[in-house]
Amino acid sequence: MSRFVDTMVATAAGALGRARGMTTGEPGDPVRRSWLEVHERATRAAGALVAGGVARGDSIAVLAGDPAAIAPTVQAVWLAGASTTMLHQPTARTDLAEWAEDTLRVLNMIDAKLVLLGAPFDALAGVLEQHGVAYRRLEELDGDPLPAPVEVDEDLPALLQLTSGSTADPKAVRITHGNLWSNATAMRTAAALDPESDVMVSWLPLFHDMGMVGFLTVPMLFGIDLVKVTPADFLARPTLWPDLISRYGGTITAAPNFAYAIVARRTRNVDDGAFDLSRLRIALNGAEPIDPAAVRAFTDEGARFGLRPECVLCAYGMAETALGVAFAPVFTGMAVDVVDPEELEAGKHAVPVDPGHPNARAFPLLGPPLPGLEVQVVDEAGAVLGERRVGRLRVRGEAVTPGYLTVDGPVATRDAEGWLDTGDEGYLVDGQVVVCGRRKDVIIMGGRNIYPTDIERAATSVEGVRAGNAVAVRLDAGTRRERFAVVVESRLAGDDEAVRALSKEVGARVVDAVGLRPFSVVVLKPGSLPKTPSGKLRRAAAASLVPAAG
Structure with a gap:
């Protein structure tokens, strides 16, 4: 049986399932649903899926934008024993003909049984029909409740996560039930998540691993309060993000580096005390290179609203481990490693120097590997390098995906010893991971x-x-x-x-x-x-x- 599904069901049925839940619809029409209510809706949708022919191991794609509809839908897919793929969403500037072509390549690659279609993408039903793609509308998934989850093994896929590269050459990370459970529990430990007191606030897209795993699956799995809006809501008004943290007493949030830089700029002209960010204990920065200057700008501006700089948590992650690889220690703030630029660039050696050193390079310390994961640095020949020696980063552990799905068929990700090459260059210092950049760049x-x-x-x-x-x-x-x-x-x-x-x-x-x-x-x-x-x-x-x- 899947520990992941078992825990999700037990959480919904327990005290946390009744007391905790997700709030959606901000800023216009907020609605709160308990995790028990989400689960009850999911069991009816799962019943409709199974009655419609969905079977254990099937691949189901989801195209929807409303988090309130997505949460019970993806849970229903898991209850039915199938895997979820969140399709990339077209925008106002998207060429629909190109999007359809790219999406068909993805659906063929993952061997999708069905597309589950929800607002605001209902109008794309005609595009799917034109290409003979089977679909069902989310509002129509309402059958007799599934009496019990379909039993699945730990090595069956739970999530086929599309990578963030070009959609014209798609690739999906095969995240198994075992991978997802291992990484979720490791992140819970590293972040000291407390369902009794934590409130998570997010605008991250649900077709990206940080949004889907970190800020939907994890709170649904462990019964943590979640306030969820869309990327469009954030981009329309970036100050909505600190406003929600303030009004809901948010304790945990996350975003790529650029978002913290935007919020720092947009709050410069906001009156002192307009927001209350004093309860925030984790502001995770990841998914793209972390700029220490942008982090400092965010914490400097945030101080006027009670933000404590210690809440910044620099992290390293990738879809190939479900989400997290390394987290900096909780509530210690951003720490940087300042190194000699010439030794780094010419000698591939991270030699520490004084911050005043000319053109010194400052890299955020991304913390030790999460529980259950190992990180090594190796040279081009695969020999393990010592501390502060720059080389290829590789990772091993239960959370590491067994492989990709590509248009040319499945591709294994791990070598004979279980190591995954991350594609990143970096080094280790005092047990913490430092990432210098992508090797190809x-x-x-x-x-x-x-x-x-x-x-x-x-x-x-x-x-x-x-x-x-x-x-x-x-x-x-x-x-x-x-x-x-x-x-x-x-x-x-x-x-x-x-x-x-x-x-x-x-x-x-x-x-x-x-x-x-x-x-x-x-x-x-x-x-x-x-x-x-x-x-x-x-x-x-x-x-x-x-x-x-x-």
Whole structure:
């Protein structure tokens, strides 16, 4: 039997299932449902699925936007013994023909039995019908309650999590019931989650692992109060996020680095005491490189609202472990490792230096591996490296996925000893993980390894560049002429004189930071940079926006 499903059902039936639940519908029409109510709705939906032919091990895709509808739906899929895949959602700017083509590739790849369709995507029913895709509307899933969960083994998939790369070349991480249970319980321990007192607040998308696992599955599994809005709600009014934390007494939240930078900017003109963030004990920062300056800006502004800097929790995670890999110790705040840039870039050695050292690099300490996981650093030949030696990060443990589903068939992820190559470069110090960057994005010039995040942070420090919207692009990769460009978004785009001044300042800041001048600086209007469906910048795709090198 699945420990994950057993616990979810027991939580709903117990005291926490009645006392705790999820609030949705903010900011306009908030509605609270207990986890017992969510479960009761899920059992009826599961009964309808089983009656309709869904069987153990089937793959079910979900396309919906309302968290209130998604929560009982995904639980119903698990109760029916099937796996869930949250499809990437089209936006107002999406070409529906391209979206349909990409989605069909995903559905074929995961061998989807059915698509469960809910608001605001009901209008896409015609697109699915046109391509012969079986679907059911969420509001129609109301049958006789399933008397008991369909029994499944721990190694059957619970979640097929689409990776955040290009949807034209899809890949799904096969997260088993055992993987999900192991990682959820490890995160509960590392974050010291307390269902009796914690309140989780989130706007994260549910088609991304941090939103789906961290801020829906975990609170539903353990019976923790959850306040859930959508990414569109956050983007429309970023201050809604601290407002919800304030009004609901939020103790736990999480977001990528860019969101903390946005909130820091948007709260500068808000009166002292307008929010109460004093109960927040975990503000997890992950899913993209963490910028210490952005974190400090967030904590400095937040101090006016009672935010304690100790609440910042820097983390390392990936879909391949369900979600978490390493968490910094709870309520210790952000700690950074300051290292010599020349030793790092030329010698791949993280030598500590004083923060005042010229061009010193500061990397957040991401904490020790979660319980049940191991992290190693190895060189290109696979030899284990010592502390502060930079190399390939790999992870092993019960939470690690056994493989991917791809358009070319299944692909194993672990080697003979159970290790997964993360694709990241980093090092260990005092048992804590430090990530320097993605190996494929490292820019190699003059024998130096330049990490794009250093360039991007320098660019976004320039007034006029949108927070989180700068990309260092590798040009002529692997050649003797390897160079880089910087592509940024700015509301100044279109004003030639302002763009020239902005480009000059970006170039100067980059030179100050890494000692190298970019081949070019490209300034685009907001919304121009290519991003993954979960909002991450796509560096390789951004290369096409750089004028041809001379």
